[in-house]
Amino acid sequence: MTETRPFVEIRHAKKSYGSLEVLKDINLTVDRGEIVAIIGPSGSGKSTLLRAINDLDPLTGGEVILDGTQVNKALPHRQYEKHINQMRQQIGMVFQHFNLFPHLTVRDNVVMAPKLLKGISEDAAQKLAEEQLAHVGMLERIDYYPSQLSGGQKQRVAIARALAMKPKLMLFDEATSALDPELVEEVNQVMKTLAQEHMTMIIVTHEMEFAADVCDRVIFMDGGVVVEEGPPTVVFQNPTQPRTRDFLRKHLSQYEKEK
Amino acid sequence: MDVDLILRVYPYFLEAAVVTIELSVLTILLGLLCGAAGAWARLSRFALLRFAGAAYVSVFRGTPALIQLFLLYFGGPQVGIQLDAFEAGVIGLGVNIGAYMTETMRGAIVAVDHGQGEAARTLGLSRAQSFRKVVLPQALRLMIRPLGVNINAQIKGTALVAAISVVELTYTAQRYIGSTYKPFEMFLLAGVLYLIIITVVGKGISFLDRRVRLQ
Ligand SMILES: Nc1ncnc2c1ncn2[C@@H]1O[C@H](COP(=O)(O)OP(=O)(O)OP(=O)(O)O)[C@@H](O)[C@H]1O
Ligand SMILES: [Mg+2]
Numbered sequence: 299m300t301e302t303r304p305f306v307e308i309r310h311a312k313k314s315y316g317s318l319e320v321l322k323d324i325n326l327t328v329d330r331g332e333i334v335a336i337i338g339p340s341g342s343g344k345s346t347l348l349r350a351i352n353d354l355d356p357l358t359g360g361e362v363i364l365d366g367t368q369v370n371k372a373l374p375h376r377q378y379e380k381h382i383n384q385m386r387q388q389i390g391m392v393f394q395h396f397n398l399f400p401h402l403t404v405r406d407n408v409v410m411a412p413k414l415l416k417g418i419s420e421d422a423a424q425k426l427a428e429e430q431l432a433h434v435g436m437l438e439r440i441d442y443y444p445s446q447l448s449g450g451q452k453q454r455v456a457i458a459r460a461l462a463m464k465p466k467l468m469l470f471d472e473a474t475s476a477l478d479p480e481l482v483e484e485v486n487q488v489m490k491t492l493a494q495e496h497m498t499m500i501i502v503t504h505e506m507e508f509a510a511d512v513c514d515r516v517i518f519m520d521g522g523v524v525v526e527e528g529p530p531t532v533v534f535q536n537p538t539q540p541r542t543r544d545f546l547r548k549h550l551s552q553y554e555k556e557k
Numbered sequence: 558m559d560v561d562l563i564l565r566v567y568p569y570f571l572e573a574a575v576v577t578i579e580l581s582v583l584t585i586l587l588g589l590l591c592g593a594a595g596a597w598a599r600l601s602r603f604a605l606l607r608f609a610g611a612a613y614v615s616v617f618r619g620t621p622a623l624i625q626l627f628l629l630y631f632g633g634p635q636v637g638i639q640l641d642a643f644e645a646g647v648i649g650l651g652v653n654i655g656a657y658m659t660e661t662m663r664g665a666i667v668a669v670d671h672g673q674g675e676a677a678r679t680l681g682l683s684r685a686q687s688f689r690k691v692v693l694p695q696a697l698r699l700m701i702r703p704l705g706v707n708i709n710a711q712i713k714g715t716a717l718v719a720a721i722s723v724v725e726l727t728y729t730a731q732r733y734i735g736s737t738y739k740p741f742e743m744f745l746l747a748g749v750l751y752l753i754i755i756t757v758v759g760k761g762i763s764f765l766d767r768r769v770r771l772q
Contacts, residue, residue, distance in 0.1 A: 352679060354675060354678070354679065379683060379684065383681045383682070383683055384681070385681075386678065386679055386680065386681040387680070387681035389679075390679075391676075391679040393672060393675075393676065395672060397670070397672040397673060397675065397676035398676075399673065399676070399677075399691055400695065400771045401694045401695055401698070401771055410680075410690060411677075411680035411681060411682060414682060414686055414690065415680075415681050415682070443771075445771065456676075459680070460679075460680070463680055463681065
């Protein structure tokens, strides 16, 4: 049944804050295993769109469908809660500021949700923590607290925490923007590994090079609409829209300057 | 200063200090209970509960504790509430300090970074789970110090029940002044005992705070 449908489908997504229209009829599909970058100037609605996918910022119109199931269903409160918790277990999210739980060790950050929601045993939890932390190269820090980690290490643990729920889809909202430049690469590396494992990912990023390198498709947003989308080679090298060219010129020159 | 007199009466003051401690413990426990309920109401999804919580806070913080106490103890019988002085003291002051604790607890809960609850919800935790496992443990750590301020105020605040003749420290000091005419010694003695209680409790709270503080 889901064969013919896209894996992630965003239909006529609209979002307003009062009279401010932040998303204006966005339509977007993502295939299973596809890696999509969302780029665009500040305030263009990238985060809002990403956060609409797991209904963290509910849309004011339109729908989000994951693997044949509508995420943002209109349901009575209790039913909605049950439904959305079920959906969110399948959607991992990584934040700019990590949002690790400071009162828990790295291990417990990773296994708290699987223990609570999947009722796994202590043994299974320990194994899961080790497996996920090894995956992001953080196994030696399993007994540390978040405050004892660098930004890059925190973000890698945050990724492990999301992956421990075995999500079908991963959302990244500027996962490396808060990091010191020398720590960006270690997080990018982890994301590249996920890409090789064919994790479906939607990545909001300011790093054009990373997007070009890792993503199958780039989506350029501006003013709450998708202005242009296509493979990175096309969007970055031959953008058709003036707004895209404008953005890229600024961003690439900024990038050059930083170098 | 009449040291002999102090040495003669201080055992009675110690007994009174025990009553002050009992009053403190009971009012603080009741206050914590009311504070938790108040904070829960203030942060509820339901407007009616939020309103009730806000009304509780503004009424009890907006009138003198002494008036509340008198209303309960002297006015109560008129509307069928019969309490002895000690009971009235515990209930009156406990509910009063609960209003302050409501704000302390609410403040600590909303001070927890919004991203924390969000991260928990993103993993699929329910509201209740994310509150219990993520927000509350951090809020509890944040509220220890400000609750310490409320507790400090409440220990001193137990002196108000002297006005309804509960035989605690302040009342005892006044009574011995009546028979000895030595207010300096009597108030000094009472003051020192308050200071000891408050210092010990304060140290305990600082210790607890250091133990559980997040870096
Ligand atoms: N809670 C809110 N209330 C009002 N306006 C909001 C709210 N959240 C976001 N906005 C507005 O929505 C618009 C889009 O915000 P969004 O965070 O999605 O942008 P973005 O593309 O992620 O930007 P950035 O690159 O700076 O992260 C902005 O104009 C922002 O001010
Ligand atoms: Mg953003």
